[in-house]
Amino acid sequence: MNFQQRKQLILQTVDERGAVEVPELADLLQTSAMTIRRDLVQLAAAGLIYRTHGGAMRVRDIMVVPFANKSAMNVVHKEAIAQRAAQEIQDGDVLFMDCGSTVAHLCPFIRNKRITVITNSLPVISELLNSSVTLNLIGGEVDKERQAVHGTMAGEHIARYHADRAFIGIDGISLANGLSANGEQEAQLTLALARQASRVYLLCDSSKLETDKYLFFAPLSLVDVLITDAQVNVDLADAYRQAGVDLIY
Amino acid sequence: MNFQQRKQLILQTVDERGAVEVPELADLLQTSAMTIRRDLVQLAAAGLIYRTHGGAMRVRDIMVVPFANKSAMNVVHKEAIAQRAAQEIQDGDVLFMDCGSTVAHLCPFIRNKRITVITNSLPVISELLNSSVTLNLIGGEVDKERQAVHGTMAGEHIARYHADRAFIGIDGISLANGLSANGEQEAQLTLALARQASRVYLLCDSSKLETDKYLFFAPLSLVDVLITDAQVNVDLADAYRQAGVDLIY
DNA sequence: GTTGATTTGAACAAAAATAATCAAAAATAA
DNA sequence: TTATTTTTGATTATTTTTGTTCAAATCAAC
Numbered sequence: 001m002n003f004q005q006r007k008q009l010i011l012q013t014v015d016e017r018g019a020v021e022v023p024e025l026a027d028l029l030q031t032s033a034m035t036i037r038r039d040l041v042q043l044a045a046a047g048l049i050y051r052t053h054g055g056a057m058r059v060r061d062i063m064v065v066p067f068a069n070k071s072a073m074n075v076v077h078k079e080a081i082a083q084r085a086a087q088e089i090q091d092g093d094v095l096f097m098d099c100g101s102t103v104a105h106l107c108p109f110i111r112n113k114r115i116t117v118i119t120n121s122l123p124v125i126s127e128l129l130n131s132s133v134t135l136n137l138i139g140g141e142v143d144k145e146r147q148a149v150h151g152t153m154a155g156e157h158i159a160r161y162h163a164d165r166a167f168i169g170i171d172g173i174s175l176a177n178g179l180s181a182n183g184e185q186e187a188q189l190t191l192a193l194a195r196q197a198s199r200v201y202l203l204c205d206s207s208k209l210e211t212d213k214y215l216f217f218a219p220l221s222l223v224d225v226l227i228t229d230a231q232v233n234v235d236l237a238d239a240y241r242q243a244g245v246d247l248i249y
Numbered sequence: 250m251n252f253q254q255r256k257q258l259i260l261q262t263v264d265e266r267g268a269v270e271v272p273e274l275a276d277l278l279q280t281s282a283m284t285i286r287r288d289l290v291q292l293a294a295a296g297l298i299y300r301t302h303g304g305a306m307r308v309r310d311i312m313v314v315p316f317a318n319k320s321a322m323n324v325v326h327k328e329a330i331a332q333r334a335a336q337e338i339q340d341g342d343v344l345f346m347d348c349g350s351t352v353a354h355l356c357p358f359i360r361n362k363r364i365t366v367i368t369n370s371l372p373v374i375s376e377l378l379n380s381s382v383t384l385n386l387i388g389g390e391v392d393k394e395r396q397a398v399h400g401t402m403a404g405e406h407i408a409r410y411h412a413d414r415a416f417i418g419i420d421g422i423s424l425a426n427g428l429s430a431n432g433e434q435e436a437q438l439t440l441a442l443a444r445q446a447s448r449v450y451l452l453c454d455s456s457k458l459e460t461d462k463y464l465f466f467a468p469l470s471l472v473d474v475l476i477t478d479a480q481v482n483v484d485l486a487d488a489y490r491q492a493g494v495d496l497i498y
Numbered sequence: 499g500t501t502g503a504t505t506t507g508a509a510c511a512a513a514a515a516t517a518a519t520c521a522a523a524a525a526t527a528a
Numbered sequence: 529t530t531a532t533t534t535t536t537g538a539t540t541a542t543t544t545t546t547g548t549t550c551a552a553a554t555c556a557a558c
Contacts, residue, residue, distance in 0.1 A: 003535085019254050022515080032537050037516070052253045053515060053544065061257065075294060122378075125371065129393055130555095137398050139388020139406045144378055149386050153409065157388045157402060252545080271505080281547050286506070302505065302554065 001029065006039055014049050014056055021055035075105075077205045077229040082106045084249060085167060085203055085227050089113060093164045096193045097124050099148030099186075100169020102203040107131075118161055120149040120189065136161070143185065150185040158192040166197030170204055172213035175243055178220045180213040187217035194222050201225045206232040209240075220245055250278060255288055263298050263305055270304035324354075326454045326478040331355045333498060334416060334452055334476050338362060342413045345442045346373050348397030348435075349418020351452040356380075367410055369398040369438065385410070392434065399434040407441040415446030419453055421462035424492055427469045429462040436466035443471050450474045455481040458489075469494055 006029050013020050013028065022040070026033045044051035050062040081102055086109035089095065093113075097103050099121035107127040110117070117128060120138035128135055140154035168190050172180040179202075181187040194200045202223045209232065225246045228237075232249060240247045255278050262269050262277065274285045293300035299308045330351055335358035338344065342362075346352050348370035356376040359366070366377060369387035377384055389403035417439050421429040430436040443449045451472040458481065475489060475496045489496045 019251075033515090034517095034537060035535085038536090041517095050253070052251045054251045057253055062253065122374065125391065126375075129371075129391070129396070135391035135393070136402075137386065137388050137391050139386050139398070139402070142374065142378075142384035142386050144384070147378070149388070153385075153388070153406060157406070160402065282505095283507090283548080284546060287546085290507090 001031065003039065003042075006031070006035075007043065010036075010039060010043060010056075011048060014058055018061060019052070019055060019057045024055070074205050074207065074229075077231065078102045078105045080229055081203050081205060081227050081249070083109055085201060086110055088165065088201065088225070088227075089115060091115065094118065094162070096158075096161075096163040096166035096168070096197055097121060098166075098168045098190060098193055099124075099146055100203065102205065103167050103169050106167060106203075118158075118163060120154055122147040122149075150189060155188060155192045158189075158196055161196060163193075163197045164199065166193045166200045168193055168200065168202055170202055170208065172211045173202070173204060173208060173220070173226075174210045174212050175220065175239055177212055177216050179218040179222060180216045182213050182215070184215065187215055191218060191222075194218070199224045201227055203227050205229050209236060250280070252288060252291075255280070255284075256292060259285075259288055259292060259305075260297055263307055268301070268304060268306045273304070323454050323456065323478075326480065327351045327354045329478055330452050330454060330476050330498070332358055334450060335359055337414065337450065337474070338364060340364065343367065343411070345407075345410075345412040345415035345417075345446055346370060347415075347417045347439060347442055348373075348395055349452065351454065352416050352418050355416060355452075367407075367412060369403055371396040371398075395435075399438060404437060404441045407438075407445055410445055412442075412446045413448065415442045415449045417442060417449065417451055419451055419457065421460045422451070422453060422457060422469070422475075423459045423461050424469065424488055426461050426465050428467040428471060429465045431462050431464070433464065436464055440467060440471075443467070448473045450476055452476050454478050458485060 009029060010025060013025065022033050022036050025036045029036065040049065040051055040056050043049045044056065047059065049056040050059050078101065082105035085106055089110060091114045094116045095118065097106065097117055097119040104121060104123050104127070107124060110133060111128065111131040114132055116134040116136060117124070118136040118138065119125060125135060125137055138149050138154050138157045140149045140157065141151035143150050170179055170190070171182045171186065179190070181190070200223050202225070204226060206228045209228065220243050223245055225248065226240060228247065228249050230249050237247050258278060259274060262274065271282050271285050271289070275282045278285070289298065289300055289305050292298045293305065296308065298305040327350065331354035335355055338359060340363045343365045344367065346355065346366055346368040353370060353372050353376070356373060359382060360377065360380040363381060365383040365385060366373070367385040367387065368374060369389070374384060374386055387398050387403050387406045389398045389406065390400035392399050419428055419439070420431045420435065428439070430439070449472050451474070453475060455477050458477065469492050472494055475494045477496065477498050479498050481498060486496050
């Protein structure tokens, strides 16, 4: 039995069973585990199977895995940013929090503070429901995709409040074009929040710096403080500071 | 059984059941709790599940807020009432739903209808987030105890809308004194909803009939239809009908 | 708030799987 | 036939995964 014959049988078995183990194949093909491993390495290199510890699996079963959820990306950075942002908050503050995933990471760090949070984000409400934080929910149409509230009523709602600090996320930001968004709704809401807050904090991981989205809606000056992660390029950070943004990390 | 295979099974289980616990998975996959935890950490990092204390949940419905123990009472009656109430709803309707637990039981029966629901109840929002229902969330102060939104802004929000039907719950109702509530907030909100709806449906299990709470806030005539359970006394039902309420069950 | 029970994550040890090495066997070429 | 290359399997060292224990964190109930 040569490699070509084994290859066929291995592929066939993997396809039938979905997942196989090395000793299993060794037994089936009457050969050693070492040989099976070498075969699997080759097949995996060719992309015909997915190599696992102890065996192999069908490729298509694995393909679902990668990035199903945007909010999963850069979790570590987001947490670091959120933690830094939480340091800015003082007891008694009234905060705006928008529906960005980075902003949502603030929740664990503010659970025990005596503050008021005004938000349109359902996950934020959910996470702070059993906390010492006083909550105010912005009303309006529910965007199921973003798990957040948008629309005319939301804008009017915000206009009735004032906050000490607004924590906002953003789809894109650049020195040349300022803030940009993927949709009208997000842009409108961000503007409304910024307008009604004494101090605007933009929470934004460094990968988003100097990226533009399709809708430019505000100049850099809308932002008072830009909180990002330590991966930020030093020269770039200086450039933002020159532009009048208080960049910290 | 390697990580990849466990991963598949975990995702499948979480998706089927909505929520799982660590020991449950450990038993199911014949492995230790520690291994399950490590798996869950990875899956959560990839954003495929939401990690909770003791287990994991589907990412979509992290909003799930277990209703207080109150909702456990008379579940059977409440479901029967809700099912009867759902029959009144037609495609295209715009509904108000208040934050009562009986009203919340409507959700399973309206998931697939093409209607718009305006509500101040967080559990209702949560249950309908993945449904064909268009949602409008009433904004204002969040009452953590009742998992609902109240206050001035809520009242103003409601005043801006009009619904075909309002489904409301109540703390007390009697022929002699009409509707009564345990707090100003509930009373105010109920009134606001009733005012803006063409038809007011009161969902109320029979045990609440002829009970008075401390705040009387509206006459019986506020209610167009009273939906209750089959346990209701026949003579009492007739008395309500005499008083002009369309009582059904 | 404080207590008490559970859950968690880190550290370590054991087990399993892998890759590297090397010698023997098989296939190929000279 | 003999020399050379390739493949294979055994041995060993390394890596990966897993399970246990325990202190710290978290939750829930009071």
